[in-house]
Amino acid sequence: MLSTNIATIFLNSLSEIPAKLATIPPFLILVAPRRTRSQRSYRYIIPDRQIALDNKIVQLVCLKCQLTNHNSNSDNGFYSCESCFARESPSLITPETDAKIVCYCSTCLSDLHRDLGKELINHNARRIPVEQHKLNLFAVLCIEVAHYVAFVKCQKQQEQHEWLFFDSTSDRIHNEKNIPLVDRVPDFEKWIETAGKDNYFFPDLDELR
Secondary structure: OOOEEHHHHHHHHHHHOOOOEOEOOOOOOOOOOEOOOOOEOOOOEEOOOEEEOOOOOEOOEEOOOOOEOOOOOOOOOEEEOHHHHHHHOHHHOOOHHHOEOOEEEHHHHHHHHOOOHHHHHHOOOEEOOHHHOEEEOOEEEEEEOOEEEEEEEEEEEOOEEEEEEEEEEEEEEOOOEEEEEEEEOOOHHHHHHHHOOOOOHHHHHHHHO
């Protein structure tokens, strides 16, 4: 049975549907695939520290002509212009938390700016670099019946974080009450990096199973 990583599973799932993201999600919950309830599809799944939302994952759509970044004639890029959006589509203004990608193709943006004259100085159009958007790993959750464990990234200080391990049933009292466990895992990110490079990482895990 092969091993893989979360980014590969995510990309393959979008390709099979097929589908693209229309927005930058504030968070994303990904569930590991299984053939059946008890049979896994992969031997091990490595959680990526980051997933880059590139053109393979995100679909940009021009608000005026509906051209997408996957059309063969969309090589000139896509642009955002808040002033044009507020003027052309006031009813579509959404809260910033929606992270919706509002954009125009280069042709439509040129048409919108053509007759503005001196007003153009108030328009700040910028090219949308899709590849700069990244999703950072926040937690890994493993569930088996009523028992679950989790690795969670928590803020330690401003701009600093640490990984904690939580076990819902670390021990039991008189076989009646569960005793949970919370512990620091300073090497969690190192484990992730090692898993994809070390040929002995998975065989060592097999011996512990």
